[in-house]
Amino acid sequence: MFRNYRVLLRTSPLHKRSYRFENHSCFHSQLLRQGIQQSNLLNKQCTIVLRTLSTSPGLLQAAEKILEESAKKATEPVTASTVASPVKPSEGTSSTVLEATTVTPAADSSAAASVAQPLSSDTLIDTLAVAVNSVNPTLQDLGIGKTTTPVGWVQITLDWLHTSCDLPWWLTIVICTCVIRTVLFPIYVKNQINAANMSKFMPRTQELNQELTLARKRGDQLEVARVSQELHNYMKEHGINPLKSMLLPMVQAPIFLCFFLGLRGMANAPVPSMREGGLFWFTDLTVADQYYLLPLITSATLFLTLELGAEFGKMQAGMGPWMKYILRAVPVALFPFTLHFPTAVCVYWTTTNTFSLVQVIVLKIPGLKDKLGIPAVAPAAKKLDSKKTFVEEVKSSWSNMKVVQELKERERIDAIAFARAGREAPVKTYKYDPTKIRAVRAKKA
């Protein structure tokens, strides 16, 4: 399914020695050349068979050219023929088989042949290279896989794995993802250790944070400075660093982005072999999943991971109840976006989410955490103002934001009013209150 072409270099009719160049996105003409030279030295018959599954005008043209050349120089012992016939009629895909044979007369003196043959085989190989590359262009031909960008490196790595290990595209993506996630596992463990530590000291940190918020809302700068200093000291004393818990996302996010952009670029280019690099219902990796199954699986696994509390679960105590709702809404909000992503991206996403899920489930096995040195998570601290409902929470945080904004403005509002009082026209003022009725006395006669 995933084999787009196959080049066979038969050095004998019995196929005793054959060089196979399969599915390389780049035609390895140098290797082929070496093989032919070797066969020439051995004075053996050499057949190059190129088989592709897709009919390509480029390849047919190339074959015709070779035929013309061989017709012109009849003396050259090169025969080439093109056959356009379905390999497996059941699959319904037609194939082009180009067979070029260099025949070396064994009895003749090898001097003439050795002069003629490298030339002829060179021409043949070059033509073949052009033909194959037109069918199976390199990443660079497609304008992707730049060596200067991380996205390009990801693409090159994926392509290398696909071609050199002869793996279908879906397996390439899955393996690559799993390898990277496994490499990141120690960071994940470290993150978990930090999260557990943080949860241990969460009640006090939370209390101080609450105090800090209140002081800020009151506009009490002195108190703000005092509490933040206390918080800083407390965190330093117990080795709590919020940046530590950001380490995993900070490493994971660029990798995710590179894979996402890389795979999207490859699917949009598109890399021709990706068209048949899928599995089950998603055979074409370059288009979106027509049944929306992969996006659904992506969202479902993400939801489960968040619910089981992988990266964020430990932090929920400090985040407030609304954070839980937001985390739950993330997979739902993502679903419409993932619908139109190429299947290749979805395959990557599903794999990485499943890996996260497996990580979480595996770490739930009792005893394993102790072995990895992850301390037990302290029970989540009780929220300081848990009486509030979600709507009340949102409302109060909105009004608090307004208060803080107003406090900021008050810092300069007095100076503005004073300057305006001096600039603008004087306002009429009275010695008495003009809004109040005064007793009017009649003049004495």
Place this chain on the structure above:
Amino acid sequence: MRLYHFLSDVKQVGKLTKKISNLPDSYIQRAMEQVEWKTPRGYPWYQKRTVGRKKYFFDADRPWSIDFKLRNEIGKHNKPYVLEPVKDWSFFIGDRVEVLVGKDKGKQGFVVEIFEERNWVIVEGLNCKLKKQEAAGKTFHLQEEQPLLVTREISHVDPVDLKPCKTEWRYTESGEKVRVSMRSGRIIPMPKKAEATVDYKAPSLYIDGEKDTPSAEMVKITFEPALKTFEMEIMEEMGIQEDRVPAPSYWY
């Protein structure tokens, strides 16, 4: 008792002090009083008699503070001071003022603190004195602002030319009481900082505490008028049926 004795009691705790502290009068009174002996209250056979300090010495210590208490202990004598009565207080926190005396004469600054009981204000960063302090075996020298008298030592600044000016309280057309520069006739705006208390920067910015009733809850009318006495209402709530027949009564 001297005839002018009432003058000495004129200056008690200032209104602004109370406003800024946001403390109830009863608390301030209770915290500052120095009573030697008191007759029991609530018994008609005792006359209302209190023996204790009547005249307090005020300075930069707030009346409810421990320093104030120590300074005003019974039997303690403090150096008397003369106070010029100020009829309409016109200096508030956040006001731009010019210092008229001392080494910072001619400099302008902002009022940061008010001691109404002594007619004092503190102007931010001006009229400072070096103060030596020792803590943990180290000596520090602190610049500390000294109070300035509102009657003589500071003046408002005219917003037009930024020069010191005399002010008076006048009314705008809408009946608002404002301070007006007597030279240029311009209104000196009341600083927003003046409405701050220890609990909030402005009444609108007050954050409800744990024990505060939300204002929405406060204005809710929960009383339902009914033609019942208090006892009748309680009885109804408890499910008590009144089946007693009142004894006949006769009027002659």
